[in-house]
Amino acid sequence: MKLVFAGTPEVAVPALDALIASGRHEVAAVVTRPDAPAGRGRRLVASPVAERAEEAGIEVLKPVKPRDPEFLERLREIGPDCCPVVAYGALLPRVALDIPAHGWVNLHFSLLPAWRGAAPVQHAVMAGDEITGASTFLIEEGLDSGPVYGTVTEEVRPTDTSGDLLTRLAFAGAGLLVATMDGIADGTLKAVPQPAEGVTIAPKLTVEDAEIGWSAPALRVDRVVRGCTPAPGAWTVFRGERLKLIQVALVPERTDLAPGELSVAKNNVYVGTGSHAVELLWVQAQGKKPMRAADWARGARIASDERVGV
Numbered sequence: 001m002k003l004v005f006a007g008t009p010e011v012a013v014p015a016l017d018a019l020i021a022s023g024r025h026e027v028a029a030v031v032t033r034p035d036a037p038a039g040r041g042r043r044l045v046a047s048p049v050a051e052r053a054e055e056a057g058i059e060v061l062k063p064v065k066p067r068d069p070e071f072l073e074r075l076r077e078i079g080p081d082c083c084p085v086v087a088y089g090a091l092l093p094r095v096a097l098d099i100p101a102h103g104w105v106n107l108h109f110s111l112l113p114a115w116r117g118a119a120p121v122q123h124a125v126m127a128g129d130e131i132t133g134a135s136t137f138l139i140e141e142g143l144d145s146g147p148v149y150g151t152v153t154e155e156v157r158p159t160d161t162s163g164d165l166l167t168r169l170a171f172a173g174a175g176l177l178v179a180t181m182d183g184i185a186d187g188t189l190k191a192v193p194q195p196a197e198g199v200t201i202a203p204k205l206t207v208e209d210a211e212i213g214w215s216a217p218a219l220r221v222d223r224v225v226r227g228c229t230p231a232p233g234a235w236t237v238f239r240g241e242r243l244k245l246i247q248v249a250l251v252p253e254r255t256d257l258a259p260g261e262l263s264v265a266k267n268n269v270y271v272g273t274g275s276h277a278v279e280l281l282w283v284q285a286q287g288k289k290p291m292r293a294a295d296w297a298r299g300a301r302i303a304s305d306e307r308v309g310v
Contacts, residue, residue, distance in 0.1 A: 126227035147191030
């Protein structure tokens with residue numbers, strides 16, 4: 001088939017690479033979000049998908065909105081059979097959805113209908129799911145509600161951050177997306193409507209969502225830290241400033257600390273929660289680089305009665 005691939009961030013690049021390498025399909029163009037300011041200089045930078053497409057000599061389209069007449073006209077000129085999508089980042093209007101004969105097929109990083117929305121992997125980690133995966137489905141105007149072509153499953157490991165899990169799903173999902181394109185081209189694959197039961201929603205996480213509530217059980221604290229890593233980044237307050245929490249560990253034997261209470265040993269920093277303590281392993285103080293929590297605590301000279309979260 002002739003394809004127009006839509007995607008923006010780094011997590012979409014493995015799928016684009018897999019489609020280019022498949023040999024069966026022609027990636028005629030790529031649709032991505034416009035260049036965005038990045039870095040300290042805030043200079044405009046092309047998306048990872050745009051950079052990869054340019055390296056491969058593929059036409060890149062960067063509409064401000066997918067309903068822009070110039071973009072729609074160019075899409076009709078290209079005449080794609082199907083438009084595979086991975087984390088494009090903009091809502092597609094009906095007029096765009098109707099252009100390819102086989103529609104727009106999205107690779108979504110959950111086992112639909114679970115975790116529809118912008119942050120499925122983060123929510124799966126925070127909810128303590130043991131199994132998640134990726135799904136390919138036909139895009140409709142509803143939120144990730146279209147019929148499903150296929151799925152692949154992935155175990156959520158006890159120490160996985162959302163970044164770890166998303167990296168694995170990006171590569172597993174890339175193979176699923178190529179297989180879906182093959183099945184559509186062959187006429188051997190039909191999309192199946194999602195069940196009405198089991199729908200959960202995964203909205204984009206805000207900075208407020210990432211604040212640690214120390215009265216929660218330790219298991220919840222650990223899941224929020226892992227689910228919010230690398231973005232938006234779990235945090236708490238210490239001495240009136242934000243302290244980013246990059247990695248913690250469960251310490252079931254320490255039940256002597258109140259929620260938010262700090263206990264500092266030579267090479268360990270413990271914090272009380274609503275159940276047992278957690279150990280802070282890696283943190284990042286405001287304006288500083290990430291560091292081992294023990295090094296941070298030595299530099300901060302923490303007093304015996306100090307707390308986090310106040």
